[in-house]
Amino acid sequence: MHRRRNCFRLCERDVSTLRLTRNTNLKIINGFCTKPQESPKPPSYSYNHRVPLHKPTDWERKILIWSGRFKKEEEIPETISFEMLDAAKNKIRVKISYLMIALTVAGCIFMVIEGKKAVRRNESLTSMxxxxxxxLREEAAMKAKAE
Known part of the structure; x- marks a missing residue:
């Protein structure tokens, strides 16, 4: 209990020294520091809202066509926005994932069909x-006789 009081007194002393060393433009109200209200200043510069443009490579032109954004390569402008290119790439990613899902399902169905055919022919991995x-034993025995 005695230690807690000493600790509290040390903290209280540190807080009082902090209050004295603070900036003078900070107001201390009920132990809380608040900054004085400043009026918002309009920016001294003017910001132009132009989107940065990108000259697409041949591969990116193909992506834009495959994604359905443009029908022909002649329709693609010299410079495009990064957002347009990202949207086209995302469409291609989605199409590729759908294709991979379809191929996986088709592969699973094919393997089930082949497994059922093997069962009908009484083929199993163990028997094979x-x-x-x-x-291999017969071939090894034949080689041993030949020598």
């Missing part, structure tokens, strides 16, 4: 491995 091992 046993046949392969028997064949």
């Amino acid at each position: 491995n046993l046949e392969k091992k028997a064949r």
